[in-house]
Amino acid sequence: MLRRTHRGLLVLSALLAPAAAMAAELRVGPNEPIQRIAEAARLAQDGDTVSIQPGTYRGDVALWTQNRLTIRGLGDGPVLEAAGQSIEGKAIWVIRGGDIQINNITFRGARVPHLNGAGIRFERGRLSITNSRFIDNENGILTSNDPSARLFVENCQFDNAPRHPGALHHLLYVGQIDRFTLRGSRLQGGYNAHLVKTRARSNHIEYNWIVDGPDGEASYELEFPEGGLATVIGNTIGQSANTSNTTLISYGAEGYRSDENRLALSHNTLVNERPTGGIFLRIWPGKTETTPVVIARNNLLVGLGAFALGNPGEFIDNPSTILPAASSEHAIDIRLAPDTLLRGHISAAPTWRDIPLQPTHEFRHPAGTVALEPPQRWAPGAWQTPRPR
Template identity: 55%
Template structure:
């Protein structure tokens, strides 16, 4: 027999659950930024947006419009032709065009250009914590494309994006992408090209996943490593084209563990890639610094296509 009022209590619980699930999205706003909109500057939208909102940026150039984003959950996307954010000598907190403090952010269809700071590490985006997904974006002529924290827990996902044209500076090393000691980075279907002295992709993450990318410096590029994994970790590199220019600063395409380990597990999978070296008289397609680890990292290397003169880590190293 049903207790008096039990049905009504169940209805109240169901209603409360429904409201808890739907109310945040129902209260979310869309803020639109554009030359003829109420909001003409991205920085103003960053100040006004609430958790769960969406910020839409209309086509055009946004010069010196730098911002710090403090929301816990936000989507920021360009509408139509990709809007271009040009640093024009400005930076948020002396760090970047955008600083993302600590939240779950989704960025789509945006272009970042020309970030410079006196320290030499001016980023398009300084990602300081949380989870960041970047889709269909471009990072051109920045001292750093994206630069992350070393918090050990953050995650970064990059899809269908382009990183290119490192500035020709001598006082520091410009990396197209510099991932610090975060938990995980995944890079898919993206392009990295035309570096200078620094690396195209550098990751200190506990887990680094690179799938189906074009990491190709190009004939005018002068990058050092194409992929640098200085602290090892769990790295999976599959289905990529990785190519080094004859003008490289360092004749190694992929380097693993050059600075020693910081993670409890270290393993590298390198499969189904096309590896190209234009270096003469030759270099390394892959260099694993096994002597920098207390226990040699596990290696799974095979089915890679190589072009040019170079050394690939010996096959016997994969037997562990």
């Protein structure tokens, strides 16, 4: 009787062993046991890692439904060319799982009949995307409206929206999910639609380069159409001279869905290249019970345009400067000179409503962030590191 009980406990222990102990690595590539990504998506189990060799994978679209999964590109990373194919008529990849991590993969050329083909369509769960690239897609990333979903995007690049007359191709379009974080990423080359559009309940936009560039013709660079909670710190946000909309940042254009609508803008560099001026920030009016709470502090306004005019809230130490000369490296170099009078003209940003407004990082070209040591003299805008003489 004791032996039977002991054996039963051993069997039960094996059945209850953590899934991570059973996890496997599935390798994909021309010379690997698995040659197509779609096959790896079918075979992968919870807790597995899918490693994809470098190379171009044409029309290899996939649906991922696992609850825990890591998908990573090896070496320089694989390039996923849609080549006219999509999964479920939606995207190169559809993510409909639990906790998925994606690293070092390029998504290119998504097209579908409805003109909203995405590099990634994110429908459910928690998705983390790092060090990846989204090029020439009708939408780089497009999410569902699942109120429990969370999306984290870090050190990624979005570029080259298709130029289809009458169509709206956002580089990054976030639906009515719970939380969205965009950090250390580069977005440029829009056309008619927005670089970033988000309806998430809570938004954290930190240390990004959201600059349309000389060839871009985007509408808004950053839009929160339904308000919500938005913290925007340490970003460079710029519209081109060819923009299809005079406004850089728009908040509440479609009304306010959330009970709490709060926008914090701190230490951003806002660049308007339109020679006739524009609108750096537009806060749309709401009903009395949904009036948004806004603070804008220590931002640097570059070029001609209105900022505080007509907008509610606190606007503190947001100086203006002229548009600098072009730079071959980054199209514009918006770092202030070390001896500028603006350096030390502002005070350190405080904590506001439990939100730290002082930046801790700076954007690093072409994508990423570097830690920022608090300077002795703070400068307005996203860049504390001075421009070389």
